[in-house]
Amino acid sequence: MKNLALARKWRPKNFETIVGQEFIVEALKNSILGDRLHHAYLLSGTRGVGKTTIARIFAKCLNCHTGSNPTPCCECSSCVEIDQSKSIDVIELDAASNTQVDNMRELLENANYQPTSSKYKIFIIDEVHMLSKSSFNAMLKTLEEPPEHVIFILATTDPEKIPVTVISRCLHFNLMQMTNDEISGQLQNIFYEENIAYEDEAINMISKHADGSMRDALSLADRVINYTNGNVSLEKLTQILGITSDGVIDELLTNILDNNKQKVLDLLNKLKEHHISYESALKVLSEKIFAISEEQTFGGGNKSIQRGKQVSLQLLQTLYQISINGLKDLPFSPSQHIGFRMTIIRLLNFIPTNNVNAIQLEKEQINHNESIENHEPKKKKTIENIQIDNWDHVVDQIKPGMAKTLAQNCVVKSQEDNFLYLIVDDRFKHLNNDKYIKILEESLYTIYGEKIKIEINEETVTSTPAQKKQIEKDDALKVATDSIKTDSKIENILNEFDAQIIESTIKSTKIN
Ligand SMILES: [Zn+2]
Structure with a gap:
């Protein structure tokens, strides 16, 4: 049992052990208790959120030999066989590999026979959107007049591709992606039970990387455990994933914003030594720029962003665009390393040389606004304040x-x-x-x-304030002009149509 993959070993066997998805679990339990069963259920959601797990537990509830109930015994032959995917009355089909109408006809003919040893004949069809049109038509006929003992549980990552005629005959549940906290909590439980040492930061990074999928989180955890012989540390995790820890990218972004070229170069060289995935580094960089923009727009969001680092939103938009474009261009770069460095160079080029002043100016504005918003008793302002x-x-x-x-x-x-x-x-x-x-x-x-x-x-x-505003406007216009001149798409248009840019018509979108 020691080598059994975590995802399989810790697959929930009843509704009580499912993490998240409370509403769906509650609805399914109630439909059993109230004897209000449908003939077809559709479970949609991204991969690894627990669609087939819920389908199997639901099947166990319905076919348990102790009688249909929301807490199956997990010991009778029906429960045990469903857990082992061996039940003769619960037929699982992966539509991704059975798209042909013949398979579907065969399956549906089977539906007409009474269940062998259980109450219901249950069909669990995974990735149902992959079925061919004729397979769906064959299925629709059964759904229109389903035999009393038949229940379909359809699962899909892409409900848009299922014909509405099929969807309209199903009770549709959309499974939510798991939150990072839910995944972290579950990982902590599992590591504790499995006696595996871990660092909190490593758990957080696994959760973040799993992107809402418990299955992905556990398979990543498996890799780290095998690699480290049972010690989940942040250092090993970053090596396996080929990613950098957030701290290095934070430092890189800070120095880009400060236009500190020497420090940026040092960091680039440091990153190269660590054989990181440049794709993931650019993703993290884009996330950081997004986080600062969000912090500046809505405030109070991301505590990890230094409040002091105030950069104009317009500049942040440009930087975000550059890093996203860098990500898109990465496959076409001579090498990932060159693509990454080129993106960083472009970012640096867009930092206005007077940005340090701009930062200072905006800092004052923020401090000023904060003092106005402050609800504490105000100190009386005097002439000395001007x-x-x-x-x-x-x-x-x-x-x-x-x-x-x-x-x-x-x-x-x-x-x-x-x-x-x-x-x-x-x-x-x-x-x-x-x-x-x-x-x-x-x-x-x-x-x-x-x-x-x-x-x-x-x-x-x-x-004067008016003169300073004009200088700011001129700077913003210069950034806009530069970005147009260096945009490869615009360059293509110019070449294609033998066109010219009339600079006097360029306007900055910054509103003053
Ligand atoms: Zn049972």
Whole structure:
């Protein structure tokens, strides 16, 4: 028994040991208890979620010699034979290898005979969507007038491919993918029972890699156990999977965003030494970029993302697109290694050289917003809070109008007690009048709860909020222009039609 694969050994034998799928299990149990059985059930769901396992348990419930009930005895000859796939009254068919109508006719002829030693004759047809059209037609005839003792349990990964005439005669259950937590929990139980040492991180990685399939999780666990002689460690697991631990990709992405080329190169060389799967590395990288975007859009999602790492959403979109394209292009690259490195180079090329400033600027914005959202008793803001470098944020809070335009074209020169001295850009000096200054003073009173006197001088200035916004827009336009110029699809179109890009028509989608 020691060498029996975990997936087979730990296959649930009754409804109580099934992990997840509570609603379906409950519905099937109730249909037995209430004696409301259908002649055909359809179980759909991705591979490895337990469709045939549930089908077999249901068959045991129906045919148990102690009488149909939701908790089969698992000891009578019917239960034991179903567990061993030997029951003469439970016929299992894999449609993937029996698509011909003859097989189906043979099967359905069998349906007309009474069960040999049980209450029902049960047909479990796996991957039923693979049946040919004529096989489905043959089946439909039986489904339309099913013999009293016949029950079909159909399983499929692709219900879309089953004719609606068949689906409409089935009670359809869609099995949910198992969550990572459900898989992790089950793995912990099994490892404990099997006396296998494990690391929590390794369990988490197996769950993540199994992508909702308990069967995949267990077969991966089997591989690690065989490879390590019963010690499931993260290090061995990453070797088997040919993947990197998340930490290395985190570090790589951080340094790409910081435009730290030397460190990126060091990491690339380090990755090469470890013979990783570049496909999985690119997938993890895309996941990380997605996670940052999600964190920035909805907030509070992924705790593993450093909040300090603020990059514009537009840039993240571009980076995501590049890494996904890199993944698609990987099979066409001279080698996986070159394909991966090329993608990293493209990512680096799209990091604006002023990104460090952009990060700083956005950090301030975030901190600022957080302080506004903070529900703790607010510290009273005073004139000391208005600093030259947060004038932009003050301006953002002023209501739109000419006074705001005036503020947008001013910089703070100095401040003294409750006096604020500003300089207005020469070109906007016509707005420098008492009416707008009064509105600005009122706005500051609303923001700071304190009377602040404003005095504005006229000079040539170059760093007003409006001017800074324009520079940001120019940068965004440059990124957009670069991305169009380096896009291989656009290049193909240009060559194909002998066309030209009119640069003046390019617009950045960043909304300001
Ligand atoms: Zn039984």
